[in-house]
Amino acid sequence: MPIRESADHQQHEGPPISSFGGGGRCLAPALVSQGDEAGVSDAQKQHDVNFLLHKIYGNIRDANLKSIADSFDPEADLSHYSDDGEAVHKIMKDLKDHRLLEQKHWFSLFNPKHRHEALLLFDVFINCKDWNTFVSNAAYFRQIINEGEFVYALYVAVIHSPLAEHVVLPPLYEVTPHLFTNSEVIEAAYRAKQTQTPGKFQSTFTGTKKNPEQRVAYFGEDIGMNTHHVIWHMEFPFWWQDKYGHHLDRKGESFFWVHHQLTVRFDAERLSNYLDPVDELHWDKPIVQGFAPHTTYKYGGPFPSRPDNVNFEDVDGVARIRDLLIVESRIRDAIAHGYIADRTGERIDIMNERGINVLGDIIESSLYSPNVQYYGALHNTAHIVLGRQGDPHGKYDLPPGVLEHFETATRDPSFFRLHKYMDNIFKEHKDSLPPYTQEELTFVGVSVENLSVNGELETYFEDFEYSLINAVDDTEQIEDVDISTFVPRLNHKEFAYNIDINNNNGEESLATVRIFAWPHRDNNGIEYSFDEGRWNAIELDKFWTKLTPGTNHIVRKSSESSVTVPDVPSFQTLFDKTKEALDGGDSSLENYVSATGIPNRFLLPKGNKQGLDFDLVVAVTDGKADAAVDGLHENTEFNHYGSHGNYPDNRPHGYPLDRKVPDERVFENLPNFSHIQVKVFNHGEHVQHH
Ligand SMILES: [Cu+2]
Numbered sequence: 001m002p003i004r005e006s007a008d009h010q011q012h013e014g015p016p017i018s019s020f021g022g023g024g025r026c027l028a029p030a031l032v033s034q035g036d037e038a039g040v041s042d043a044q045k046q047h048d049v050n051f052l053l054h055k056i057y058g059n060i061r062d063a064n065l066k067s068i069a070d071s072f073d074p075e076a077d078l079s080h081y082s083d084d085g086e087a088v089h090k091i092m093k094d095l096k097d098h099r100l101l102e103q104k105h106w107f108s109l110f111n112p113k114h115r116h117e118a119l120l121l122f123d124v125f126i127n128c129k130d131w132n133t134f135v136s137n138a139a140y141f142r143q144i145i146n147e148g149e150f151v152y153a154l155y156v157a158v159i160h161s162p163l164a165e166h167v168v169l170p171p172l173y174e175v176t177p178h179l180f181t182n183s184e185v186i187e188a189a190y191r192a193k194q195t196q197t198p199g200k201f202q203s204t205f206t207g208t209k210k211n212p213e214q215r216v217a218y219f220g221e222d223i224g225m226n227t228h229h230v231i232w233h234m235e236f237p238f239w240w241q242d243k244y245g246h247h248l249d250r251k252g253e254s255f256f257w258v259h260h261q262l263t264v265r266f267d268a269e270r271l272s273n274y275l276d277p278v279d280e281l282h283w284d285k286p287i288v289q290g291f292a293p294h295t296t297y298k299y300g301g302p303f304p305s306r307p308d309n310v311n312f313e314d315v316d317g318v319a320r321i322r323d324l325l326i327v328e329s330r331i332r333d334a335i336a337h338g339y340i341a342d343r344t345g346e347r348i349d350i351m352n353e354r355g356i357n358v359l360g361d362i363i364e365s366s367l368y369s370p371n372v373q374y375y376g377a378l379h380n381t382a383h384i385v386l387g388r389q390g391d392p393h394g395k396y397d398l399p400p401g402v403l404e405h406f407e408t409a410t411r412d413p414s415f416f417r418l419h420k421y422m423d424n425i426f427k428e429h430k431d432s433l434p435p436y437t438q439e440e441l442t443f444v445g446v447s448v449e450n451l452s453v454n455g456e457l458e459t460y461f462e463d464f465e466y467s468l469i470n471a472v473d474d475t476e477q478i479e480d481v482d483i484s485t486f487v488p489r490l491n492h493k494e495f496a497y498n499i500d501i502n503n504n505n506g507e508e509s510l511a512t513v514r515i516f517a518w519p520h521r522d523n524n525g526i527e528y529s530f531d532e533g534r535w536n537a538i539e540l541d542k543f544w545t546k547l548t549p550g551t552n553h554i555v556r557k558s559s560e561s562s563v564t565v566p567d568v569p570s571f572q573t574l575f576d577k578t579k580e581a582l583d584g585g586d587s588s589l590e591n592y593v594s595a596t597g598i599p600n601r602f603l604l605p606k607g608n609k610q611g612l613d614f615d616l617v618v619a620v621t622d623g624k625a626d627a628a629v630d631g632l633h634e635n636t637e638f639n640h641y642g643s644h645g646n647y648p649d650n651r652p653h654g655y656p657l658d659r660k661v662p663d664e665r666v667f668e669n670l671p672n673f674s675h676i677q678v679k680v681f682n683h684g685e686h687v688q689h690h
Pocket of ligand 1: 229
């Protein structure tokens with residue numbers, strides 16, 4: 001398996017640099033180290049989670065966990081819960097009343113009943129005071145509650161519970177492969193299992209060349225991209241309440257930014273493939289692109305399709321299109337007024353750098369929204385409404401559409417239309433803020449003398465293999481055979497930025513280095529203005545560094561990007577490393593990090609044969625003024641997208657390109673800003689699976 005070992009992650013030449021991320025908090029310093037409680041090592045916890053998630057549709061394959069599951073009584077000793085057992089009583093009551101969703105049924109987070117039950121279980125997990133209680137409850141409920149609800153609750157609990165701080169979650173595409181893998185390949189996997197014949201099956205992207213959208217299916221259907229999207233929504237759940245233990249810093253703004261980046265990245269992929277940028281969705285116009293998902297639920301049949309050019313219809317029991325339009329106009333009104341009215345009618349000023357955060361909470365909407373009653377839940381409702389357009393009145397008893405799962409949503413091209421629509425609402429707000437002045441943007445005494453890129457910016461496709469062993473049904477009595485699929489995916493050759501920075505302040509200064517790129521031209525060959533370009537800027541990296549007086553030569557590698565993450569380790573790797581550690585070996589999962597960021601493979605858009613022109617810009621700003629936490633240049637435990645603790649950068653996401661630039665000379669004359677043109681090539685290379 002091509003797992004990227006990022007052991008040299010922090011190596012660099014030049015001054016000390018903090019990648020405040022590498023895309024993730026370090027999840028597992030060393031498996032052999034002891035956990036926070038006497039007797040439970042990190043390796044043991046990892047072992048437990050591996051087996052809780054392995055073969056989720058069958059029995060637990062670990063004898064010890066299985067016997068806990070069979071004998072544990074969640075209500076026996078309430079002193080192990082920080083809420084005195086309140087959560088566990090609730091779910092046990094529903095269980096005894098036979099109200100819980102059965103197993104072997106599809107699960108959707110957007111279904112209120114399903115969500116309610118998954119959150120009841122999450123509430124139990126998050127209130128466990130020690131690992132033994134946590135894992136005993138997990139084992140117990142794994143045998144009882146719906147598998148989808150269980151997986152969701154356990155993932156979110158492992159992400160947010162301090163007890164599971166060092167646990168590395170297995171890739172969701174190996175836990176619930178149905179949500180990531182085409183039906184044809186899943187069928188082949190079942191046949192292989194039935195005949196006990198090992199098999200490696202090739203996955204292809206949905207549709208045919210007759211559909212121009214298929215040219216960019218490698219983006220929306222990429223399993224790493226899908227994982228990024230679903231894990232982000234687990235780090236920042238819309239249903240989160242601070243009573244669970246911590247506040248999710250700048251959640252609404254992060255919602256805007258992560259989807260904005262998906263939107264602009266998708267447009268750059270489209271330009272790479274000679275397609276126009278995405279047009280936003282209009283509630284009163286046909287949905288141009290239909291979609292045939294070629295994906296099937298483990299239980300519940302195929303995901304519904306939607307033909308081309310369908311007109312929006314009200315969705316029974318969810319929303320009328322009119323309601324969505326009303327909510328939209330209330331939000332646009334708030335933007336025009338520059339304030340939001342909270343539940344009590346009190347005004348919340350949004351004409352400042354924190355306004356975007358409130359707006360994000362409102363548009364999603366999350367439980368952080370100050371007024372759900374009035375501003376509704378535009379994003380969540382729109383996902384369901386769009387997802388149901390194949391059967392808006394529920395006549396055919398179809399399961400939810402791909403848009404009703406974060407795992408599958410980006411497969412449908414209309415996902416990007418929907419998000420372009422919301423992104424434009426956010427833009428309306430950002431454009432209403434006063435542009436930054438040259439004075440505000442200047443970093444006194446600091447100038448970028450040179451910016452260049454080491455090596456050609458080049459992308460290629462490669463085959464990636466993952467296991468489908470958890471897709472099929474099996475029994476303990478019969479040996480497993482290897483069943484896997486390989487799927488083409490985008491990657492890029494390593495490169496590095498060379499940045500020469502002069503510091504004339506006569507003393508060491510802390511600096512933030514922000515790197516972006518945007519396409520130079522649209523699909524008609526027309527050059528973007530600076531103002532158009534900067535809104536389409538792809539964030540490539542952000543890090544802190546100390547500038548010594550005089551010249552600083554910084555070499556920053558593409559692999560170090562703090563907005564991206566390496567591949568998630570496979571289930572097999574997790575099993576192997578955990579076993580080694582438990583056997584007393586010196587095993588470590590140190591370099592595996594949370595999958596919240598964009599896959600590093602996707603750092604660069606595909607580009608094309610002739611080389612697609614991009615504007616590459618770097619802004620070096622005052623690290624002291626930017627820093628929201630101490631020790632940034634040394635501390636590496638930050639996650640660009642993560643939810644743990646304060647977000648380290650005081651500046652808005654996208655700074656300094658987040659506001660309107662009516663006069664681009666402001667940037668051209670800025671010594672601490674540099675701007676060059678680069679080309680991104682794709683020579684049609686495909687590294688085959690062997
Ligand atoms: Cu999303």
